[in-house]
Amino acid sequence: MGESVPKAAERDVPPPSVISLIDEFCDYLELVKGRSAATIKGYRRDLLDLADYLGSDGLKEFTLPELRAWLAHSANNGLSRATLARRTAAARVFSTWASRHGHIPSDEAARLVTPKVNRELPTVLRPDQAEAMVTSTADNASSDDPVAIRDIAIIEMLWATGMRVAELCSLDLGSIDRAGSSARVIGKGNKERVVPFGKAAAEALKRWETEARPKLMKKTTNALFLGVRGGRIDPRQVRRIVDTAAHNAGVSAHISPHSLRHTAATHLLEGGADLRVVQEMLGHSSLQTTQIYTHVSAQRLKDAYRQAHPRA
The missing domain is CATH 1.10.443.10 (Intergrase catalytic core)
Structure with missing residues (x-):
């Protein structure tokens, strides 16, 4: 058996330079990329946890094996697939930014694989x-x-x-x-x-x-x-x-308010609206995000069929 990966508490505290770099990165997300406050808050929390895990060596330990070990450590602590997916995304975006600005020699996190998240259909009101x-x-x-x-x-x-x-x-x-x-x-x-x-x-x-x-x-x-x-x-x-x-x-x-957002999109599609029109109305950058509502509409149709059709 190989050596077990030490927990964050067993490592040295990350240097202030790494913390300031994370702050600079979060400013970039807000001012340049226009990311939402919720996304920035989540990424900051994930990256601070990563910095704590890497310890005093900081960016010297920002390597693909260490990143994978950090995600494995996070999984062992019971974090959900959705949280692991966000942590992977935070590490990848930070890695790209840091390599472009010369803080690390290469984009170490580019090869991290995002865990698949079992996406539940959103709550939709009749x-x-x-x-x-x-x-x-x-x-x-x-x-x-x-x-x-x-x-x-x-x-x-x-x-x-x-x-x-x-x-x-x-x-x-x-x-x-x-x-x-x-x-x-x-x-x-x-x-x-x-x-x-x-x-x-x-x-x-x-x-x-x-x-x-x-x-x-x-x-x-x-x-x-x-x-x-x-x-x-x-x-x-x-x-x-x-x-x-x-x-x-x-x-x-x-x-929640987001349930009403799901409801509006589903009612539009059920009323015959084009998927791209709904995409534009919701402000989705990708049509793939909007397509979840086609699955919602299809599921509602199936449920109605099972309840109403004598041969269902």
């Missing part, structure tokens, strides 16, 4: 369930409650547009084309796209802007959606809004 989330929000508050009016507009917009929760929170008053019923959205990589929405969302948005928003606004701000303190609403508040609406509607599955 139209009546999504509608129930809207009506339950209205039923659980007075008709002129500004918070309830806001929450209805948020749910309608998420369901209508399929935008990400961070994209919704970053909307300004000037982001909305009221005559054209569309929103100008800044997505991942600071890419801008225009997303249409329907009559129900337009009416809910108009009511929010004219009746409720002035009541919550405590200071001058261009933010479209406001929190109870009058500032721009944050993603955590939106997640609570969606979770509460789903609970009040009697939806058993865990529903």
